[in-house]
Amino acid sequence: MSIEVAIFLLRLLAGISLVAFLLTLFAVIMRQMRQSEALLKLSAEPQGYLLREDEPAERHALRPPLTLGRAGSNSIVVDDAFASALHAQISESEGKLWLEDCQSRNGTRLNGEPIGGRTILADGDIIGIGKWRYRLALSTRE
Amino acid sequence: MRVDLTQSTAPPSGLHSGKGFRWALLALACGFVLAGYTTLALLRPGDPALWSGFCLWLLCAAGGAFLLELKLPARDPYLYPAVMLLSGWGLLAIERLAPAFAERQAIWLVPAMASMLLAAIFPQALRWLRGYRYVLLTLALALLLATIAVGTNPSGFEAAPRLWLGLGGIYFQPAEAMKVILVAFFASYLAEQSATMRALLGKARAGMNLSPRLLGPILLMWLLALLILLWQRDLGTAMLIFIVFMLLLYVASGDWRIIAAAVMLVLLAAFAAYFLFDLVQLRVDIWVDPWADADGRAYQIVQSLMAFAAGGIFGSGLGMGAPGYIPVAHSDFIFAAIAEEWGLLGIITLVSCYGLLAWRGFAIALQRAGSAFGQLLAVGLTLMLVAQALMIMAGVLKLLPLTGLTLPFISYGGSSLLVSFFMVGILLRLSASER
DSSP: OOHHHHHHHHHHHHHHHHHHHHHHHHHHHHHHHHHHHHHHHHHOOOSEEEEETTOTTOEEEEOSSEEEESSTTSSEEOOOTTOOSSOEEEEEETTEEEEEEOSOSSOOEETTEEOOSOEEOOTTOEEEETTEEEEEEEOOOO | OOOOHHHHTOOSSSGGGOHHHHHHHHHHHHHHHHHHHHHHHHHSTTOTTHHHHHHHHHHHHHHHHHHHHHHOTTSOTTHHHHHHHHHHHHHHHHHHHOHHHHHHHHHHHHHHHHHHHHHHHOTHHHHHHHHTHHHHHHHHHHHHHHHHHHOBOTTOOSSSOOOBEEETTEEEOHHHHHHHHHHHHHHHHHHHHHHHHHHHHHHHHTTOOOOHHHHHHHHHHHHHHHHHHHHHTOHHHHHHHHHHHHHHHHHHHOOHHHHHHHHHHHHHHHHHHHHHOHHHHHHHHHHHOGGGGTTTTTHHHHHHHHHHHHHTTTOSOTTTSOGGGSTTTTTTTHHHHHHHHHHHHHHHHHHHHHHHHHHHHHHHHHHTTTOHHHHHHHHHHHHHHHHHHHHHHHHHTTSSOOOOOOOTTTSSOHHHHHHHHHHHHHHHHHHHOOO
């Protein structure tokens, strides 16, 4: 084997190791990004909980936006004859939590009063849909 | 929303389980460097001495990997292979370009690796950087001052800037040590003051100015360092420290006006330097139009551009190009030499390695959400390494005026190698620290 051929083969080898190094690097980056994304989703602590007043075992983590209603597609399914399919929703904007009635047939109550438009929620508020009542318990934030 | 990053990034076996990847990367780096050295050995049959460089590098790479695996299993797994590829590539390129310097550089790799391992394995290094910051900074300033009095230049030219301290044939550049000590100083100081600083900046929006009481000490230290560097005409390092300092201040305060002020100050400083320093004037002139004096003052940059053009996509092949036309190619212009012999492919890999360094460095800073010092230190060291690489790479490509900096891990220069490895050691330590 002449030196030229050997050098060419070595050059090929060097090029291949460079490409392999790059590909491994990008595989690593892709993998890490997917992992950290999944981890972030997992670790995102809920801002608080919605506790059902008359059914203490029922507790929903509060991760806005979430919807309440009778349909099974809602984040919180309210199985009450007076609840509409999509009854109300809780969203977050400007650092506040908002409760909004989604044009339900029988309306949504906040601390016993029917709400009009968007209303700011506070710790300890009681959301009423039909006969069901949920108490909002926010986690203490730093 | 409170997201506890300290917890989320330390799953029992999640993020740091890329064991296969780290060994694959290291093995590929070894294969690449070995292929290069074999090529050189074939081209220079009568020179078995070149293998000593490879053997030293291999010993360092293997020893470092083994010790890190043993002592610091929870470290960031990707920094080390990337850095080893860069340093091996650097040795190889120096062996190709200036065989006379290669042995010296290979020997510097040993203390460099030792400093990295010391910083990574012993938590005391981190504590000392924080606890003795005034002592360290004073010492570094004293050394810098000493270069003014008794500084030398190993190249022996009378006109060359005397940035080195020599002792028994070993030369060290105190400006390099200054980089890491200043970052540690800024990080520890800003970490202590960050609460006050945010409060004051909040008031500053209502019409108050930044309190001199707050910024006084850092500004003073920073000015001292800059003055000495300017006196030394080590303008590249001065610029680098300035930029990193402003970015750190921005990271600590979160105030965008600092960036605006930094851009203005940089422009102002460049403008002033253009008229004050002949060197800067020359650098800017050949940056604007190198072709006007392509055989004279702009010879180096023009040859560098030619090297990039000659390299093409796959490069001319190791030992087949003519990077020897670039004066002192093994130092500042090593990036151009690599571009010629390894082509675009090599450059992409090289830049990806620095990109990886930046990404992992900032990720380490994010992981350490609990400690402001650790965060700022990780950000500062990463910025220092990456900004330096960017400045010299852009300079060699004529995207920016030239700033005589070394390309970290690759260029010839023992002090630069030592300090760069030390910085990576600290980053590794931060990535694995007890929470």
